[in-house]
Amino acid sequence: MPGHLEGKIVAYGESGNLVSDLPNERLRDLPRAAEATIICDEHQTLGIFPADHPEEPCTFMAILGTSGYLELTIVGESAKLMLGVKLGEKVVIKW
Numbered sequence: 001m002p003g004h005l006e007g008k009i010v011a012y013g014e015s016g017n018l019v020s021d022l023p024n025e026r027l028r029d030l031p032r033a034a035e036a037t038i039i040c041d042e043h044q045t046l047g048i049f050p051a052d053h054p055e056e057p058c059t060f061m062a063i064l065g066t067s068g069y070l071e072l073t074i075v076g077e078s079a080k081l082m083l084g085v086k087l088g089e090k091v092v093i094k095w
Contacts, residue, residue, distance in 0.1 A: 004092070006091065007021045018072040037094045051063045058075060
């Protein structure tokens with residue numbers, strides 16, 4: 001059965017990650033692989049990964065952030081600067 005969860009971007013991390021208001025605890029039972037689609041503004045990624053998950057530089061991904069909340073990151077770059085997503089922007093997770 002498909003699911004849907006919404007939150008919003010509430011802060012920027014020190015390295016430029018987009019920090020949502022969706023607590024990691026709330027996401028523990030969601031699909032983590034390609035079954036989960038994360039959408040923010042006009043940007044989209046597949047899967048939710050641990051914060052230390054290795055990926056290629058410049059990969060856009062959703063992580064269980066060290067902040068305790070879902071974060072959107074671009075590996076090795078500032079998602080804040082590269083994507084221009086403003087505070088309050090909606091984050092949608094579909095599975």
